[in-house]
Amino acid sequence: MPRWPKPPEGSWTEHYPELGTAPMPYEDSISPEYFELERKAIFGRAWLNVGRVEQLPRTGSYFTKEIQAAKTSVIIVRDTGGEVRAFHNICRHRGNKLVWNDLPREETSGMCRQFTCKYHGWRYGLDGQLNFVQQEGEFFDLDKQDYGLVPVHCDVWSGFIFINLAAEPEQTLHDFLGPMITNLDGYPFEKMTERWCYRSEVGANWKLYMDAFQEFYHAAVLHGSQSPAKFSAAAQQAGFEAPHYRLEGPHRLVSTSGVITWELPGDMRKPMEDITRSGLFGPWDEPDLGMEKMPVGLNPAGCDPWGLDSFQLWPNFTILIWSGGWYLTYHYWPTSYNTHIFEGNLYFVPSTNARERVAREMAAATFKEYGLQDASTLEATQSMLESRAVTAFPLCDQEILCRHLHKVAADWVEDHRRNLAGA
Ligand code: FES
Ligand SMILES: [Fe+2]
Incomplete structure (x- = not known):
């Protein structure tokens, strides 16, 4: 049986009353003046x-x-x-x-x-x-x-x-990173030196792409066509619920439970996944990380089964650690109020033979396909937000991290404004 901690009562969002539950404005993503403030x-x-x-x-x-x-x-x-x-x-x-x-x-x-x-x-x-x-x-x-x-x-x-x-x-x-991040000390990042990189300019505010990667509410729908029909149908019916969210200072974490791909019925997997023994969740054959115990900061809620931890480090950096012994980073570098450069890096323990190399390439290619799908909605969202035809948007409990990101941005901008006024 899956086991994971739920909040003792109510929703994740209501456990952080400072976030509120009201519909959110997205003026912070469409205002050139606001971006000028964000710079400093x-x-x-x-x-x-x-x-x-x-x-x-x-x-x-x-x-x-x-x-x-x-x-x-x-x-x-x-x-x-x-x-x-x-x-x-x-x-x-x-x-x-x-x-x-x-x-x-x-x-x-x-x-x-x-x-x-x-x-x-x-x-x-x-x-x-x-x-x-x-x-x-x-x-x-x-x-x-x-x-x-x-x-x-x-x-x-x-x-x-x-x-x-x-x-x-x-x-x-x-001190800036705080214990939620520094409790990852001891994770063998230094062993994962095989790096695959993607970089692209995206026509959307930097926070919008961060939002796209910090909720999985969209996964079954936006990525529906990415999986065999039977898998997609089951995923859409089940919906998605992350087993754990955590906010600490300006940083955020979401943990997900895992799907053990190779234990799924054959018609729920892609033939390429069987051939390469790899897919979105990474190579099926886990590397030997030579660790007796994982750091306490990893899977801090003890989710079982556990899939990944996505640590969103304020302001623009994500470290996403998969249970299968590899990790991803994302960076979002603003270039204007409605453009930014996205960088995605995959890090693996170096492959030692052709089979491992192919498994890593399969993971990298699959990641790119998903990333492109995630990015595909961004320019469409940006352009319509800029219409200001609608100015407040309801966010669900699974979108708590989006709510937090925009709140932290607003707090830092407000702080800066106060300092300017007091100076
Ligand atoms: S600008 Fe003259 S040496 Fe660099
Ligand atoms: Fe996605």
């Missing part, structure tokens, strides 16, 4: 995940990250002491973007001993120090000590690199 109120203040330490394997490894919401570009680099550091990607001479390849607006990565500006050749060490000025004697009282790269606060948790663009972050990264 959210993206200029929160810790933002920009990648993983495996992207910086050795001294001099670097990558750049375009943070359009905060109107900057950041260099993340491993310095000679092995530390991960971050700097604004701007040359101190006359403001050229320091690190870029063929196209100045595109992100890049590589390895180097120092950063050389393409404009007049100033050079900076991996620690940000200005080391060389072309024709230094032509300048006036220029002390190279005063012209290092502008640092950005940077910290690492469980191999995830975070930056904070505030002059002084209000919280340390550890």
Whole structure:
């Protein structure tokens, strides 16, 4: 029998009275003025995940990250002491973007001993120090000590690199993440180094795509045609109910119970799933993670059967851990009030033979199909929200995380407004 904790009484939503149950406005997703506030109120203040330490394997490894919401570009680099550091990607001479390849607006990565500006050749060490000025004697009282790269606060948790663009972050990264996230300490993220990536510009506000991935109320309907007819019919009839939701500070979690695909009747599976022994829930053959015990933060409610935990880290980052021993990340990088860049990454323990490689590819291809279906409604939703023909929308109990995301955004924007007014 399935076993999972339900709220002692009432609904999930009513357990968080601050959320209310009233229909929600979506003005925060269609207002250019609101987005202008979000830039500083959210993206200029929160810790933002920009990648993983495996992207910086050795001294001099670097990558750049375009943070359009905060109107900057950041260099993340491993310095000679092995530390991960971050700097604004701007040359101190006359403001050229320091690190870029063929196209100045595109992100890049590589390895180097120092950063050389393409404009007049100033050079900076991996620690940000200005080391060389072309024709230094032509300048006036220029002390190279005063012209290092502008640092950005940077910290690492469980191999995830975070930056904070505030002059002084209000919280340390550890405090910002809070126990719901840091209780994942010890999960072997570092063993899952086979990475599959998708990236796409989406014509919708960043919060709308987050909403699409933080409720599963849509799953049986929107993804109905993705499964064999018999499975879809059964899924639609059953509807969907997540066994556990949790809100902690600005972050959110939904756990789902699992379907053991290979135990379903044959006509409820796709032939490709049987051939590749894989599908949406990942490869059927689980890797040996070499762990006696999972961290307490994983499946914290003890759902049994357990399918996945989707941790929504404020503001724009998701870590989704599957029971089958692999994980996904999503990032949503706003580029305007009604566009953003979506990045989806799948992480596996590296395959050791062709069968495992094919199983991972099947999971990646299936994920892409589902992601495209999720994205397909977004531009349609954005355009009609912008009509303002309807201005309040009823959300059900399974959409509690959507309610929370928009509330947290509003709280941070309000906070920022108050600070501005008090300043
Ligand atoms: S702008 Fe970089 S060296 Fe002149
Ligand atoms: Fe979906």
